[in-house]
Amino acid sequence: xxxxxxxxxxxxxxxxxxxxxxxxxxxxxxxxxxxxxxxxxxxxxxxxxxxxxxxxxxxxxxxxxxxxxxxxxxxxxxxxxxxxxxxxxxxxxxxxxxxxxxxxxxxxxxxxxxxxxxxxxxxxxxxxxxxxxxxxxxxxxxxxxxxxxxxxxxxxxxxxxxxxxxxxxxxxxxxxxxxxxxxxxxxxxxxxxxxxxxxxxxxxxxxxxxxxxxxxxxxxxxxxxxxxxxxxxxxxxxxxxxxxxxxxxxxxxxxxxxxxxxxxxxxxxxxxxxxxxxxxxxxxxxxxxxxxxxxxxxxxxxxxxxxxxx
Numbered sequence: 001x002x003x004x005x006x007x008x009x010x011x012x013x014x015x016x017x018x019x020x021x022x023x024x025x026x027x028x029x030x031x032x033x034x035x036x037x038x039x040x041x042x043x044x045x046x047x048x049x050x051x052x053x054x055x056x057x058x059x060x061x062x063x064x065x066x067x068x069x070x071x072x073x074x075x076x077x078x079x080x081x082x083x084x085x086x087x088x089x090x091x092x093x094x095x096x097x098x099x100x101x102x103x104x105x106x107x108x109x110x111x112x113x114x115x116x117x118x119x120x121x122x123x124x125x126x127x128x129x130x131x132x133x134x135x136x137x138x139x140x141x142x143x144x145x146x147x148x149x150x151x152x153x154x155x156x157x158x159x160x161x162x163x164x165x166x167x168x169x170x171x172x173x174x175x176x177x178x179x180x181x182x183x184x185x186x187x188x189x190x191x192x193x194x195x196x197x198x199x200x201x202x203x204x205x206x207x208x209x210x211x212x213x214x215x216x217x218x219x220x221x222x223x224x225x226x227x228x229x230x231x232x233x234x235x236x237x238x239x240x241x242x243x244x245x246x247x248x249x250x251x252x253x254x255x256x257x258x259x260x261x262x263x264x265x266x267x268x269x270x271x272x273x274x275x276x277x278x279x280x281x282x283x284x285x286x287x288x289x290x291x292x293x294x295x296x297x298x299x300x301x302x303x304x305x306x307x308x309x310x
Contacts, residue, residue, distance in 0.1 A: 007153025015042040029157040059083035075246030081140040082236040098231040100125035101136040109152040109196030115224030118206030120288035126170035134192040150198040201283040210289030211296030237262040
């Protein structure tokens with residue numbers, strides 16, 4: 001049985017073969033000693049459809065028979081991570097953040113989160129990891145609270161989605177594939193295998209001059225971090241919000257009775273407790289620009305991270 005692990009969350013996976021099975025074999029890595037908390041079932045038949053069963057904690061994804069390519073693999077990751085986030089949405093101590101993360105030399109984690117200010121999360125996180133530490137997770141950052149603060153879950157087997165124009169500055173390697181696995185990145189950047197306490201939050205901002213950073217005040221952080229807390233669930237219930245999705249609309253994301261999740265009464269969670277702990281973490285907006293500007297952004301972000309005492 002394949003198992004995927006996201007921190008304390010362990011997913012048993014059942015699929016019917018093909019490229020998706022090969023992909024799941026490649027990213028499987030959970031310890032057999034851990035008890036599964038969820039199940040993922042992937043089948044190829046008919047149109048794309050995602051069914052989330054709260055009672056059984058099962059996520060079922062159906063893919064078109066002829067579906068292929070990186071978008072399908074990204075869609076599988078979206079389905080399992082967002083499905084888990086939906087099933088865990090009542091837990092105020094755990095959330096799926098929209099962003100990437102890396103660790104610094106001390107082992108502390110830095111989250112590069114989507115605050116709705118533009119793209120650049122993966123590129124900044126990859127380049128920062130090369131300069132200052134190790135990769136932690138791309139795009140699907142599970143976090144949970146402890147008495148000592150927020151902890152980011154490591155995902156050492158998951159691939160990183162690298163923009164082709166940013167690849168020379170982030171993860172140079174002899175391949176044009178948009179998904180780069182840790183084994184393919186090892187020559188230029190290492191991967192962290194352990195969860196990391198959150199030390200700093202970086203928010204890429206295309207409205208800020210590249211190479212500049214600005215601290216985020218708590219009131220502004222509340223708005224920006226709430227975006228990062230809810231964005232994945234918003235895109236689960238309305239796939240049209242996503243720029244890469246194997247699902248066309250909300251009618252394809254349903255419960256076992258066929259009711260679209262978007263039409264159900266339960267609102268998006270506020271995660272008020274976790275949000276309060278996130279706001280307490282020092283945060284900086286980081287100006288991002290063209291690919292050639294990335295080294296300046298990394299240098300500025302590195303100074304900002306280094307200015308925060310552990």
